[in-house]
Amino acid sequence: MPFDNRNTLRMSAVIILLGGMMSVAQADDDHEHHEGGRRAVATNAAWQEECGSCHVAFPPRLLPAESWREMMSGLDKHFGTDASLEPAVAQEIAAFLEQNAGKRKPDPVAKPLLRISETRWFIREHDEVPQRVWKNPLVKSPANCAACHTLAESGDYRERNIRMPK
Amino acid sequence: MSRINTLLVLLLVVMSGLAVQPACAETFGQFMAEFARSAKSSPGFQSFSAANGEQFFKSTHGNEWSCASCHTEDPANSGKHAKTSKVIKPLAPLVNPERFTDPTKVEKWFKRNCNDVLARACTPQEKGDVLTYLLTIGK
16 A cells, blocks of 8 residues: 555654664764763773773863873872872873873963863863852862763763752 | 582582683682782781781771771772762672772772872782781671
């Protein structure tokens, strides 16, 4: 019957379309993470594993290359804890961080900033966060991105996924 | 007949255990043997003690943190990084079978954490005591 044929045709079109959409979504998940809006950000397995074991693996573009170089040369005294790595692993991560670092030129005279939370960008982005949120024991530290950025683990810091703890 | 069945079940359990282990994985028994081998070279070593391990784990050693500051007083539970609040999976190997399987990881974390807690490397005696204690949890 012509009616049946039309329906079958429609169904097939829907299935093909859905399949296509799913494979695009899959590719998206595999190759990129979103951060600060929908910009694609590079990832690296060693960076994710090592930097991500004590805190969220912070996106490389949040600090300039000079800062990452300084950070990676002092991992045994990393903000009060020993975060030392095998030289080969440290080297791989340092190269990844520097290649994908923020492009803004830092002040050549000042010492490179090591805390992302001290950058002008971070302070501006977070200026509407009330003090009581920072002091909330569920937040505790500005390094605890995931306290409010619910999908920070997957590199998603978009506004719509922010939930400040009460 | 029931004995054969029990044997069969045991064999299956052992085989399934082997199947999920990564290729180069070690068991906590191998780590224990390694710590014992190293500890024996220091004079006065007798054996490892779970009680000493527990006390070591829960005490501070001159610095601000103890092992329990992040891993909690009950290593069967998930812990929390004392600074960043990041969740740390349970440390007790009987609760979390991923623990004490990768020599590189074990060495990396003992080095870092002993430095944070004691400002020095842990001795093989201390490592053995702590692992002995951890193995009493979740039995």
